[in-house]
Structures are given as structure tokens and as C-alpha cells.
Amino acid sequence: MTLALSRPTARLGAAVALSCRECGTRTEVGPQYACPECFGPLEVAYEWTLRGEELRREIESGPENIWRYAALLPVPADVAATPNMNPGRTKLVRADNLARELGMGNLWVKDDSGNPTHSFKDRVVAVALAAARELGFQVLACPSTGNLANAVAAAAARAGIRSVVFVPRTLEQQKILTTAAYGGTLVAVDGSYDDINRLAGQIAAEREDWAFVNVNVRPFYAEGSKTLGYEVAEQLGWRLPRQVVIPVASGAQLTKVDKGFRELVELGLVDDASYSVFGAQATGCSPVSTAFKQGWDTVRPVKADTIAKSLAIGNPADGPYVLDTVNRTGGAVEDVSDDEVVDGIRLLARTEGIFAETAGGVTVSVLRKLLAAGRLDPDADTVLFNTGDGLKTLDAIAGSVGPSATIPPTLEAFEATGLAG
Ligand SMILES: *Cc1c(COP(=O)(O)O)cnc(C)c1O
Ligand SMILES: [Zn+2]
Numbered sequence: 001m002t003l004a005l006s007r008p009t010a011r012l013g014a015a016v017a018l019s020c021r022e023c024g025t026r027t028e029v030g031p032q033y034a035c036p037e038c039f040g041p042l043e044v045a046y047e048w049t050l051r052g053e054e055l056r057r058e059i060e061s062g063p064e065n066i067w068r069y070a071a072l073l074p075v076p077a078d079v080a081a082t083p084n085m086n087p088g089r090t091k092l093v094r095a096d097n098l099a100r101e102l103g104m105g106n107l108w109v110k111d112d113s114g115n116p117t118h119s120f121k122d123r124v125v126a127v128a129l130a131a132a133r134e135l136g137f138q139v140l141a142c143p144s145t146g147n148l149a150n151a152v153a154a155a156a157a158r159a160g161i162r163s164v165v166f167v168p169r170t171l172e173q174q175k176i177l178t179t180a181a182y183g184g185t186l187v188a189v190d191g192s193y194d195d196i197n198r199l200a201g202q203i204a205a206e207r208e209d210w211a212f213v214n215v216n217v218r219p220f221y222a223e224g225s226k227t228l229g230y231e232v233a234e235q236l237g238w239r240l241p242r243q244v245v246i247p248v249a250s251g252a253q254l255t256k257v258d259k260g261f262r263e264l265v266e267l268g269l270v271d272d273a274s275y276s277v278f279g280a281q282a283t284g285c286s287p288v289s290t291a292f293k294q295g296w297d298t299v300r301p302v303k304a305d306t307i308a309k310s311l312a313i314g315n316p317a318d319g320p321y322v323l324d325t326v327n328r329t330g331g332a333v334e335d336v337s338d339d340e341v342v343d344g345i346r347l348l349a350r351t352e353g354i355f356a357e358t359a360g361g362v363t364v365s366v367l368r369k370l371l372a373a374g375r376l377d378p379d380a381d382t383v384l385f386n387t388g389d390g391l392k393t394l395d396a397i398a399g400s401v402g403p404s405a406t407i408p409p410t411l412e413a414f415e416a417t418g419l420a421g
Helices: 052-060 066-072 096-102 121-134 147-159 173-181 193-206 218-223 226-235 252-266 287-294 319-329 338-352 358-372 411-417
Strands: 015-020 042-046 091-094 107-111 139-143 162-168 185-189 210-212 243-247 276-282 332-336 382-386
Touching: 042 218, 052 066, 066 121, 066 226, 091 226, 096 107, 096 338, 096 358, 107 226, 121 139, 121 147, 121 210, 121 218, 139 147, 139 193, 147 162, 147 173, 162 173, 162 193, 173 185, 185 193, 193 210, 218 252, 226 252, 243 252, 243 358, 252 276, 252 319, 276 287, 276 319, 276 358, 287 319, 287 332, 319 332, 332 338, 332 358, 338 358, 358 382
Parallel strands: 107 382, 139 162, 139 210, 162 185, 243 276, 243 382, 276 332
Antiparallel strands: 015 042, 091 107
16 A cells, blocks of 8 residues: 655645544555555545634635635645645535525525536545645546536646546436546446446556545545535634535545544634535435434445436445534434435536536535425524536436427417417
């Protein structure tokens, strides 16, 4: 696992170690991702250099992107000056129409489709790229369920380095074509994401100068998701929401939003108020939801079959940690059918003018299902995460929406439709 590269000592901000999530063993900050003692996953540990008011001022005077939180990320101090996609600072939309429809009080949508390649993956890739460069990697690579492919290919293009991206052959056309347009090497694989993830691990072991963002530089990649938590808290006026609903693929995003919230408390930027984290999956790939409902503390891999392809990870690396987070915070994990995914996309679009991809449809419908089951408090401040753009998953709704009428260009024809109102 430890790569025998001669690299400069990493200057990765306040990061001081990589710490095993299973046994707590600490190793130096470097291109490691598995614990030398137990092979458990490693996570970045910090010694904060700024806190409280001083940190808040630093953040508030920073750039309008994730680098305003650079002091809390494993990146070099000059990260904002190197060519990158500058993701983040996406809108936190007050969703009063959707709240009314669902019988809720205060609801917001954190709309991460506003990122440069239209999904939250630009955040994690930006942090992975910054760390990978510092650690001496030459190529940016990934196995992807689609959005990561877009983000890696675009970020590598801007940074002027090579990218190699592996995706399931059956991925949505929109995600394949957009990735190809950014250039780089795109390999379509006849297999599931889980097959491709295994392949990526094998390639990473052979190609020591390739940074597979979500494999061998995963500890750094995962930290990028904390910025979603930081932004939500800052956009609410430096406070934590009471409830968040987050889609789950590998589970990294959900666990890191929680980590981000806890850091803000520790750093004195928000009050230590209790919050609950809810996870959302599609029934056709719901290993974490199943484990939650069964009360298991491990996740049994499944074979994925759902239109929510961006969430189709049957063997989620962070699944057990999602269970920990959800159980610790009094949340839940729920899943919805593909029909409900489409209903969720349409509901968000017609109430708030936000056109989500299938992952967003999953999250909206899980919110509705949790409310109906009484598991989520309709009166508590709630943030729903929309992590991707519906223009990338048009096939999902192609069969259920369309024009109100198709007519020749005459006044009579229009009046005959009865649509004039
Ligand atoms: C990748 C992805 C997720 C989930 O990310 P994990 O961190 O792997 O759980 C959610 N939504 C969209 C749109 C994604 O592309
Ligand atoms: Zn360990």
C-alpha cells in the first residue's frame, strides 16, 4: 500500500497525519489509503492553526468557492492560485413551495448542481487534485458512476494533466459524451461500478504515479465533501440545521458532511446544537438502507439495479460509517423505488424550479417517505441535498413528461386545445 516514490514532504495545510478509522493507528501524511496495521481506511487528521473569530474572518474574506475553507482542508496554502475548477459556494435555496407541499416548516435545498460540471463531485476532485499534485502524482484517474468522470476529466483538462477515467458501458449517454468532450482517456467497461472499482485498485497497484481520486488518494478526496457541510452552516448564518437528508452511494459524502459539522463545533464557529443525518438510497441499490433497517453494523454487498446510476454502488466503502453517523445522530436511512425517484425529480422541478438528476429524485422522495413515517420532524429546520443536474439523466423522465399539445402554427389549432385557460 505504501508507495516507494521519492516525493517532497507534503505541505498539506493543517493535515498532520492519516489516522485509521478502525484502530486509530496514525501514519504520516502521504499517498497511503489503508492502515499499515489492520488495512482499515485512513482519514486525514489535523492540528488546527486557526480557530473561532480569527478563523471566521479568514473564511469570510476568502474566495467565493471552496478555497475559503482551505485552512480546514488537506491542501497547500497557495491552492487557489493553481489552475483548478474553483467549485463550491452553490446556492442554498429556501424551498417554501416544496415545504408547503410536504407539510413542513423550514426547508432548504442545497443545490450542488450549480458546480462547474454540475454535481458535488467537483468539490472532492478539487481537493484530491490539489493533494495529488503535492504528493507527486502525474495522472488523475478514477472509476466512476458518472459524475466523478465529468469532474475528473474537466479538472485534469484545466490543470493541464492527463486523466484516465473508467465508467460502466451502460452509463447515461449525457455523462459519457460530456466526459469525452473534456478530453483525456475514457474507458467504457463491460461491468458494474463495483467491477470497475476492483479493476481500478489493481491498476493503481501497478501505476504508482496515477492518483485514482477515490481509491489511492481517497483520504484527501473524501475531505472535499466537508465543504458542503461548512457552506450550509455558513449560509444559515453560522448555525447547524436540525436535519439533513443526503444521498448515499459510497457513503463518503454523508459521513464527511457530519465530520464538517463536528469540526465547526470544535472550532467554535457554530453552537453545539444537536442535528440528525438522514441517508437516501434507491431500492434497486440499497445495501446501507437494508443494513440500517435490519440493525446490522456491517453492510452486505448487493448487485445494483436502479435508474439512479450515480448512486449504484453495491459495495459501499463507507457504508458502515454511514450507519455509525445515522445511529449516533438519531437519523435514519431509507430507500425509494425507481418510480418514486421520477416522482421526486418532478416534484422538486415543479415546486422549486430545480431540475435534479436521479440522485436528487431519490433524496426528495426519501424525505417525503421519512415524513410520512414520522421519522423526520416536519417543524425542524431541514436541508435537502441536491447533488446533481437533471440534464444528465434525461432518460429517467423521458417517458413521463412532454408537451401539453403538439399543434400546427395556427390560432385555431391552439384554441382547439383548450390550453388558453
Ligand atoms: C457520487 C454521487 C453521490 C454520492 O456520493 P458518495 O460520497 O459516494 O456517497 C451523490 N449524488 C451524486 C449526484 C453523485 O454523483
Ligand atoms: Zn488500523
